[in-house]
Each structure stands twice: as C-alpha cells, then as structure tokens.
Amino acid sequence: MKLLFDRLVALSLLIAVSPLLLVLSVLIRCKLGAPVFFVQERPGRYGKPFFIYKFRTMTDQRDTSGELLSDAQRLTPFGMMLRKYSLDELPQLWNVLKGELSLVGPRPLLMEYLPLYTPRQMKRHDVLPGITGWAQVNGRNAITWEQKFELDVWYVENRSFLLDMKILLLTVKRVLQKTGISHEGCVTMEKFTGSKQAEQARRDLREFDRAYESG
Numbered sequence: 369m370k371l372l373f374d375r376l377v378a379l380s381l382l383i384a385v386s387p388l389l390l391v392l393s394v395l396i397r398c399k400l401g402a403p404v405f406f407v408q409e410r411p412g413r414y415g416k417p418f419f420i421y422k423f424r425t426m427t428d429q430r431d432t433s434g435e436l437l438s439d440a441q442r443l444t445p446f447g448m449m450l451r452k453y454s455l456d457e458l459p460q461l462w463n464v465l466k467g468e469l470s471l472v473g474p475r476p477l478l479m480e481y482l483p484l485y486t487p488r489q490m491k492r493h494d495v496l497p498g499i500t501g502w503a504q505v506n507g508r509n510a511i512t513w514e515q516k517f518e519l520d521v522w523y524v525e526n527r528s529f530l531l532d533m534k535i536l537l538l539t540v541k542r543v544l545q546k547t548g549i550s551h552e553g554c555v556t557m558e559k560f561t562g563s564k565q566a567e568q569a570r571r572d573l574r575e576f577d578r579a580y581e582s583g
Contacts, residue, residue: 423450475498475520485563502522505538
C-alpha cells in the first residue's frame with residue numbers, strides 16, 4: 369500500500385508541477401550551465417545502488433590544477449534558493465515513480481558511507497530511502513550524523529502510515545520555515561567519517577522517544 373500511495377502521489381505531483389520543472393530547468397541552464405540535473409549513485413533498500421536525480425545547485429568552477437572548488441565557493445545565491453525551498457529535490461519524484469525511493473524514509477546518502485556504519489546504523493537501509501524523513505523534520509542538517517542516524521533507525525522501528533502523514537505535513541512546515549539547511553560551519557553537511565558518539569546518540573534518542581510517547 370505504501371508503494372502504491374507513493375507512486376500515485378508522485379505521478380500526481382509530477383503532472384501538477386511540470387510547468388515549474390520546465391521553468392527551473394531553463395533557469396538552471398542559463399544561470400549554472402549544463403547539465404541541468406545532478407545524477408549520482410546512492411544506496412537504496414538493503415544498500416542496492418540506484419541513481420538519484422536532483423536539480424543542479426552548484427557550478428563546476430575549478431582551481432588552477434583542475435580540482436573542483438569547495439561547495440561554499442560553487443554554491444551560488446540561486447542554488448542556495450533552490451535548496452532553501454527544497455526545489456532541487458523535485459526530480460526525485462521520478463525516482464519514487466520508479467520504485468527506487470519512497471516519499472518518506474531515511475535519506476539516501478553516499479555509497480562510500482556504507483562501510484562506515486555501525487550494525488545499528490545499517491538498519492536505516494532496511495526500508496526504501498525517502499525524499500523526506502524523520503531526521504529531516506527533526507533537524508535536517510543542523511544535527512550531528514549520529515543523531516540523524518538514530519532518528520532514521522527510530523523511524524524504521526516505528527514506521528506507520530500515520531507517522532508518514534505526520535512527516536509529510538512537518539516537511540511542508542520545515543520547508544516554509546527554511547530551517548536546518550546547513551550544518552554549523554558548512555554550506556550543507558560535513559562528510560561522515562564514522563561514528564564517534566553513537567552511544568550518546570542512542571541515549572538522546574531514548575529520551576526523545578519517551579518525550580514523543582508522553583505527547
């Protein structure tokens with residue numbers, strides 16, 4: 369039922385926002401150049417790789433040795449606007465339609481992170497990844513990796529249709545508030561290099577869980 373719901377909603381939204389997708393494609397081509405889409409391999413359910421689609425938000429500026437400049441240097445005001453309102457995520461509706469993504473689930477991260485997860489953190493791959501998720505509406509990029517993964521695992525262990533509906537509603541609220549877009553000191557989120565505070569994050573999540581159950 370979740371897969372059917374996801375695909376029906378994704379198809380409806382793709383049809384509804386198709387004029388916006390066209391306008392954004394033209395603007396990105398004019399302001400940032402080609403290609404319009406950012407395509408990258410990400411781990412899906414059980415770590416199976418797939419290619420995720422996003423609107424491009426950075427330039428391809430390089431230094432004198434041919435290396436890409438930092439994210440902060442390549443992220444333009446236009447690209448930041450796309451991120452603030454999550455407009456760069458819209459092409460992922462195509463991934464949902466293909467059954468590679470869900471509307472709600474742990475965000476698909478980089479393939480290189482897979483060997484770095486603890487066994488508990490790997491549980492985030494027991495379900496389809498999502499466009500939005502429990503971690504996204506509870507801090508997004510403003511929280512630590514460990515906190516984010518604990519929230520992802522909490523979702524896997526407590527997922528339900530009603531929780532998905534709550535997350536979708538909270539996502540709209542967070543997008544309008546434009547909160548949690550970047551981590552302190554970064555334009556997005558620092559790279560994950562392995563867990564150092566996993567046990568503390570689990571304690572934090574247990575406290576969060578008790579607070580959630582008490583209303």
